[in-house]
Amino acid sequence: MDADRAAAPAIVAGGPEEDMARRRWSAPRRALVTGASSGLGRAIALELAARGCEVWLAARRVGELESAAAAIRARGGRAVARELDVRDAERVVACVRDWDRECGGFDLVLANAGIGTGRRRGVHDPAAEQELWRVNLVGAAATLCGALEPMLARGHGTLAAVTSLAGRRGMPGSGAYAASKAALTAYLESLRCEVEPRGLHVVELRPGYVHTALTAQNDFAMPFAWPVERAAAVCVDALCARRRVRAFPWQLVLATSVLRVLPTGLYTRLARGLPGSKRSADALPAPEAGA
Numbered sequence: 001m002d003a004d005r006a007a008a009p010a011i012v013a014g015g016p017e018e019d020m021a022r023r024r025w026s027a028p029r030r031a032l033v034t035g036a037s038s039g040l041g042r043a044i045a046l047e048l049a050a051r052g053c054e055v056w057l058a059a060r061r062v063g064e065l066e067s068a069a070a071a072i073r074a075r076g077g078r079a080v081a082r083e084l085d086v087r088d089a090e091r092v093v094a095c096v097r098d099w100d101r102e103c104g105g106f107d108l109v110l111a112n113a114g115i116g117t118g119r120r121r122g123v124h125d126p127a128a129e130q131e132l133w134r135v136n137l138v139g140a141a142a143t144l145c146g147a148l149e150p151m152l153a154r155g156h157g158t159l160a161a162v163t164s165l166a167g168r169r170g171m172p173g174s175g176a177y178a179a180s181k182a183a184l185t186a187y188l189e190s191l192r193c194e195v196e197p198r199g200l201h202v203v204e205l206r207p208g209y210v211h212t213a214l215t216a217q218n219d220f221a222m223p224f225a226w227p228v229e230r231a232a233a234v235c236v237d238a239l240c241a242r243r244r245v246r247a248f249p250w251q252l253v254l255a256t257s258v259l260r261v262l263p264t265g266l267y268t269r270l271a272r273g274l275p276g277s278k279r280s281a282d283a284l285p286a287p288e289a290g291a
């Protein structure tokens with residue numbers, strides 16, 4: 001785990017290191033959070049604002065964004081609500097760049113917007129799968145790309161995204177979702193290698209189950225599911241500390257780490273018992289009679 005944490009300096013009370021450390025671990029001053037109209041994004045936005053950060057909240061449902069921004073202002077915080085559909089990659093890049101100029105420079109941009117496979121979305125329905133990838137992967141990459149140029153020009157800033165423990169291995173019934181998160185993990189790792197030498201940080205937030213609208217659709221048990229406020233607090237701690245990867249809860253981190261090293265044949269047999277397996281089996285075309 002420690003290898004995933006950007007090295008913390010040894011702190012001498014009152015010394016220059018203390019000042020540096022405070023700046024290093026403190027909350028960002030201005031942050032953009034996508035998917036901030038509900039769930040984890042909303043809770044992270046509120047938590048960032050509570051720690052003194054000016055938060056720009058983006059998503060499609062403007063009414064929900066305005067109500068989250070109003071809640072922040074009512075507690076003495078600073079918030080701006082902006083409509084954004086992350087499926088439109090060109091517009092996302094342009095908006096992030098414009099808003100960055102408008103606010104005086106984000107020091108954190110968090111690509112959180114995401115959708116799940118959900119009961120209503122078909123398993124192996126190409127249109128539903130493409131929609132999911134456009135939001136979870138194309139949208140997230142566009143959000144980070146929009147922030148990249150201005151952050152590189154300033155030589156500091158944190159690019160972050162929410163992936164999932166579901167991306168650690170194939171997930172029957174949620175293949176498109178698992179693939180979107182696995183790809184985003186690889187994207188973030190690549191980006192980190194590129195931009196860390198230029199003074200930027202890349203943070204991957206990798207939750208297990210969190211109680212939100214996304215998981216309310218799940219018709220299976222969700223082991224070790226966390227309340228959204230608890231998840232948001234852990235995510236904001238990781239963002240402030242510039243952790244490279246923050247995965248939680250530990251029980252599922254451990255379980256997925258074990259699953260990850262299993263040989264393919266053994267995993268394929270074991271995965272039949274995972275949540276979603278039955279749903280995907282039901283969704284596949286039945287074999288022809290006599291086959």
Ligand SMILES: NC(=O)c1ccc[n+]([C@@H]2O[C@H](COP(=O)([O-])OP(=O)(O)OC[C@H]3O[C@@H](n4cnc5c(N)ncnc54)[C@H](OP(=O)(O)O)[C@@H]3O)[C@@H](O)[C@H]2O)c1
Pocket residue numbers: 034035036037038039040041058059060061062064084085086087112113114115116135162163164165206207208209210211212213214215
């Ligand atoms: N809940 C979990 O157990 C869990 C676990 C691991 C990872 N995650 C990840 O956490 C992130 C947040 O999910 P959540 O659980 O908080 O779900 P949620 O409550 O459903 O929130 C999803 C957010 O994404 C936004 N969004 C969806 N489509 C969008 C689009 N086209 N353009 C812009 N925003 C869009 C939604 O806003 P609008 O509808 O207003 O646009 C909403 O604010 C997702 O990336 C998800 O994959 C969740």
